[in-house]
Amino acid sequence: MTKSVKVDVIVVGGGPAGVASVRTLTAGGARVALIEKTRFPRSKPCAGGLSAGAVRLLDYDFTTVVREKVNELRLSYKDKKPVIIKAEEPIALMTKRAEFDSLGIEAALSTECQYFVLPEISGIELRRDAVELIYPGLRIKGNYLVAADGAGSTIRRLISGRPKGAFGVAIEADVDANEVNTQEIRTKVDFGFSPGGYGWVFPKGDHYNVGLYSWNSRHSRFVNRPALKQYAQISLGEVNLSD
Template sequence: MIDVVIIGAGPAGTAAAFDLLSQGFSVLLLDKYGFPRKKACAGGITPKARALFKYDISSIIQRECSSIKIWPNLGRAFLIQDEKPLCYMTQRWELDLFSLEMVQKKAGQFQVVKKIVSIEEKKNHLEIRTSDQLIKSRYLIGADGANSVVRRLTHPVCRVRRYPALEADIRVDCPELFPMEFDFSMPGKGYYWVFPKKNHLNIGIYSTTGQPALKQGQLVEYAQKRFGTDRLQAIKGYSIGVGGYSYCPGQGRVLLSGDAAGFGESLLGEGIYFALKSGQAAAQAIISSCDTGIFPGIAYAKEIKKIRTDLWLYHFSAKCLYSFPRVSLKLLSHPFFHGRFAKGYADGKTMAQILFCR
């Protein structure tokens, strides 16, 4: 019997696997795709996210951005900057492949599965039936993203909202001359982004309503208006799971982490930090459950308390920003406010630490 099966080999799954393997647990990671695979994500890593990696990811960082250009819905653009980087640019397929290789180096097993058919909790173990095998494990971590099958099968009352985002790459001359940008001029509640990578720009749209659904045409129009091109490559959309401030782990042997638990933040849609943090928290909960005999869900609830508070603060900030964009962005354009945010972000602080000067 395997100690821990983890479904989903994104940041949440690999972070959990790495910590469990480091403590001598046997781990089987399942994913519906073989790696490398394309995952819809702009690959922006904030300093607080980078600090969570237990291995050095510098070889896959393509750029460090220490300034961000903000376009408000009305008025002139302004720059948020710090001496230290505010965001690190990676390519998501490369980050996930790199993390999976780190897990495999620690003797973590990886398998591609077509379908998770059922998950049954027995007295002392779990039975996970996939389309072609029956796997027995002591614990299960559901890290299978916003549309989680593990959540559907094991946490029927857990409600996760899904906010859509759409991204694409465009080729430009000298991408290194372009700043990182958030553009709030889009109609509706959301923004466009421009993330400069090594050989291209990654552009995208994030919406906090999902209504009406994001259309490729919107992104093409934006690329045309801003960069004079409609030649978008690798357009891909997916949802970000949000609302995890209300997630309560159950009493059983299954824990949800990352987007599967709604641990994306709703302000800007940052999810990698929370996926790593909650994946590590799930691993820690299982480790302490084995040491103390308490339910992993109880240990996990303690571990994710700060994550949930932080997510609630992002949710509140998103409500303010997208309900009153003119006032909020006017305030943010003042150096007193954006200087504080820039410093907090660059220092790797959480929202609670930035707002309450912790």
């Protein structure tokens, strides 16, 4: 038998956008269903830096997952002179993304929302005043739908056809801070190190997070383990990368 659930708003995706949606909507009195396809903690390629602007938007206590506060940032583009940003107040707060997201989902679940961990959606029915998401043995109906299911959104694909454009590619690893002996600025983003992307080094207290990104998976041959090893060496010296 197929179970049926009816809410005001369905939010698909429990990342930062979904969590913010759930908290804002439930605070306004809406009945909300949050649907996520993975169990937390889950990993996602991300440098985990919270900008001052992002911090201002967070309405729950996240201080327990802050590993370092950053007051100095070096930005470079290929062989151009780097830009150094310094400030009295932190420019960014460094977190590990898996920890930040687990805290986020807890913050969403502390509201009155109904939470569903479900396999991939089977179908979607759009009507003038309602939307219905179909899962094996379950239909969830809402007046509104928030597609917070990330850059490769399945919801967007189901509603509007395949997303056009390329998918990004990223690789990251951690380096034990005890292995690093550098006088360089500890937080940096090197635009252009990967074609159509950047490399980053973000300090996280007992380790550094180092990574490479390109907006187009066509460049994946430049965003791989040997390239990351090379970037880590240039940035931090002879260091070992975590798996």
